[in-house]
Amino acid sequence: MSKRLLPLALIFVAVGISTSFVGPYLALFLSDAVHAGPIRTTAFLIAAPVAGVLVSWLIGRVSDRRPIRRKLLITAALAGLAGTALTAVVRDYWLLLAITVTLTALAGTLFPQSFAYARQVLQSGDPKKAALGISTLRTLFSVAWVGGPPLAALVLAGHGFGWTYGLAAIMYAITVLIVLRWLPEVRKPTTDGAGDLPDAIAPVPPRSTLFLIVAGFTVVQTAGTLAVQAMPLYVSTDLGGSIRSAGLILGLCAALEIPLMLGFGVLTTRVPSRTLILIGVCCAIAYHAVAASAGSIWVLVAAQPLNAAAIAAISGLGISYMQDLMPGHPGRATTMITNTFTTGQILAAPAFGLAQAYGFRLAYAMNLVLCAVGLVLLISARHAAVASKREADALLPL
Missing domain, CATH: 1.20.1250.20 (MFS general substrate transporter like domains)
Incomplete structure (x- = not known):
């Protein structure tokens, strides 16, 4: 178990850096680089989270049915890599919107699926400390957000949006490599008090x-x-x-x-x-x-x-x-x-x-x-x- 915690920690730092590089400056990007205007910017800022919620919900339902969480992590990281790399060079509003509601929305599943993977790893060790482990990993994500936006501001001021999105793409690429190299598939979702009950009948609140x-x-x-x-x-x-x-x-x-x-x-x-x-x-x-x-x-x-x-x-x-x-x-x-x-x-x-x-x-x-x-x-x-x-x-x- 411990061999997988360090790679997981690195993933949360990488995901935190990538999202903190682009998230706080999305409205500025749409205004200054894309010249979207108030109405189209507002529409973009609404469409992006709505698409993220829908895609995350669909992936979340699928992820617990089979041991495919590692594949989902790789897919989400690759989507983030492609989405940020394309955004680094594309300046057409409608094409960027299409990228956002597909690739970027899929990349957003990396965050919850990483926590789900971490939960299964931690549960296989000491279940009583699972909450502590999840909280620690969440803290690493917050640490990345403390340093990410100021660093992104420096990069943005010196080199523009192409570099900030390019560096975010590198973080996703690092995530792909970490999963491929150090994170094996978790064979069975944890069932805690459910014992050996199949996932379909594991206890769920009303x-x-x-x-x-x-x-x-x-x-x-x-x-x-x-x-x-x-x-x-x-x-x-x-x-x-x-x-x-x-x-x-x-x-x-x-x-x-x-x-x-x-x-x-x-x-x-x-x-x-x-x-x-x-x-x-x-x-x-x-x-x-x-x-x-x-x-x-x-x-x-x-x-x-x-x-x-x-x-x-x-x-x-x-x-x-x-x-x-x-x-x-x-x-x-x-x-x-x-x-x-x-x-x-x-x-x-x-x-x-x-x-x-x-x-x-x-x-x-x-x-x-x-x-x-x-x-x-x-x-x-x-x-x-x-x-x-x-x-x-x-x-x-x-």
Whole structure:
């Protein structure tokens, strides 16, 4: 098992670097390099995550039926390699859109499928430390995002978008080589408490429970996305600060997230992941309440530990939590939870429009409501699961 953890760690760093090189600058790329215009840029930014959600969902359902996860990793990395390499040279809007909704969308499955593969590897060792391992790998992805955007900005300023996308393509190529050389196929998805049950009948929570969990994570992720989008304008227009101040606040939060993710991962060996996630959502509620009422930049600075704790718990433990609930379906479970972030990006767009019209303080007030709703949904999911189990027990023969 340990021989596969280092290659997996390298994959998460490579994927983090590749996505952090292109993700933050996509709108700028469409505006400056493609000259797309506001309407076509908006359409592109909506089509890209929608395609990503659909493709990830389809691949997630297929991935748990057969031992093909290694092939899926290779396919996704090759799609990323082709997609970024083509984007480095193509400047036609419609051709780029076609590349994005096909190759780039397929490349997006590399992230959840890597976590699914990692889960199976970790589960074959010490199952009690699986959540810690997943949280650690998620931390490496975050570390790559701390250094990736500033480095990409330097490359972009010196050489243009061709180089940034070219370097992202190299990261995908490295991923392909790592999988081919060091990652064998995992023969059978983990079943945790399912014993030797076939995957088709491995225990899965009721659909009502899964719906409540996914809905809860989605609204909380929407709030997190909206908070990041609104921060620069909130600081500069409502609090009288500068864009640089907003960047420092976001950087402080990112720096705090890393040790907190590791800390929460360690706590999972003693405290249930669900409990830690609920604590994280409570931290999010507290943070957005403070942000919505902040009178100065320093109030936001002081509140960043709450923000970082919320992100660390929700993003760092959400994957392992869902995998625990669906032990025989790691690919499907991981895809469901990672798609909540992408869906949150889509839903945050109209909310951001409201904040533009009525003031960016409204963004954090909406976030407060969203996180409160998310907390209710996640708590209700527990009650739904308990009620479903009671119904099932009542139907058992005496």
